[in-house]
Amino acid sequence: MEPQMKRWKGSECDADSWVAYPILSDEQSEDVELVEAFAAPIVNKKETSRLIRELNSLYPLNGLQHVKRVRACRNKDSPHPLEVLLCLISDAPNTKEVSILSLLPSDGDKWEGLGEPFVVKIPARPPLTRPQFELASQRWPTSFHEDKQVTVALKGELFSPQQKATMHMFMTSAVAAARAAEQLGMEAVGAVVVDPEREQVVAVGHDCRGDHPLHHAVMVCIDLVAQSQGGGCHRSDRYAACRFTPTDPTELHPEGGALPYICTGYDLYVTREPCVMCAMALVHSRIGRVFYGAASADGALGTNFKIHAQKDLNHRFEVYRGVLSEQCEDLNMQDVLREHVEGRTE
């Protein structure tokens, strides 16, 4: 009875009950990679700019433009206020004993003003997100070209209450389609394709695996979009919950602009994270953005792969997880329970 209760509660929820988080690329979500370097205190502060100049020409920090050469000393009681990066350990001459003179060529009194070297770990790559920037800065001062949208999105604050209400409405349609599939004895997955500019539904589809093992909700939806444009090849008219809005070119583009082309510029709302086949189908279809409710074990937009951010592919798109998460997780749970029961009766 538990899921039934939860389901009822779910339908009462409004757009405050969920948060949409972005699924970023691996490079954006990875830990901060560190590389070892020698640093030394600047004992004579007056020499700072000269020392930086000398060090920059002797050991330029190639590929580490994001790292600042000098930092303020962390220890407030320290006799010297500044510390400077000498070189990467990998660039240093191979000597047994590390000292200023072993690292830097003895050249008159050029290096006067530097204290004894020590080892530090500095970030190997420029930070791409604010969390990466914060972690990197704990190691050594780092510059950061912030993508404000990513920062806001990571906090789950990208969408306004109004936008969330619209998203809530579209995902509610996807959940309804999923329930229809469940009623038909198919997997409880639903999907809705939306033209975000006009806030209009282009297609609604659900899982049709009972007919065809490859007719996942996303594949059904992609074909319904094709049908809306006068193409398509599956016939899903026998399912009332699978439908599309025919595009009227005159209404769309009175000036005779470009006709809609596959899923270009469209958003997809789908209750469950798409599998590899469906995720790649969305790349081929040039979808604009994907919103999904719940992750899935073989999901390819975050769980197993990040097909939307895959290197070498010619189209990338934004993905957000968590829209109506509770209701969508319930749908997945229903499927798991059903498979369990079916498995037992076999």
Add this chain to the structure above:
Amino acid sequence: MATEEGSKAELEADFSINDEEMKRWMGRAFEMAKDALENGEVPVGCLMVHRDEVVGKGRNEVNETKNATRHAEMVALDQVLDWCRHSNLDVRSVCERTVLYVTVEPCVMCAAALRLMNIPLVVYGCRNERFGGCGSVLDISSANLHDTGTTFRCVAGHRAQEAVEMLKTFYKQENPNAPRPKTRKD
């Protein structure tokens, strides 16, 4: 246990593809690819062969259907399903003994679809540098995916250069900035 091993041995025996067979089926896949090219589609063609019988064939029909997922393999898999329905045979047991012959390495989407359908063996011509799902971009054919059917084996390289040339011809035509091929009036 014994029966399982028996059927496995039978499977292996079925799939010792000889050169002559490969030439024959790949020849027909190439004809499908040419047909695609002549119709303004990405030139990829394929054949699905079950116990020496063609149970599905396809070529790319993306432009024709306005559906970007209508790759040769997806078209052919639909035909395999229809064939099973008409022959009143179980889809899974047919697919488990069906070989795909295709001119180009299946893309990530088609590789996943082939897994979902439990196709055990894929014979292909050239690599698919843009979208390949059997190692070129991702290796879906052997990835550890619990809910995405069974892994499959690949045999690559038959008439690879020819398959590449056909793709090049297509992409040259498609790119509006590329110099137009001179039309000869013989």
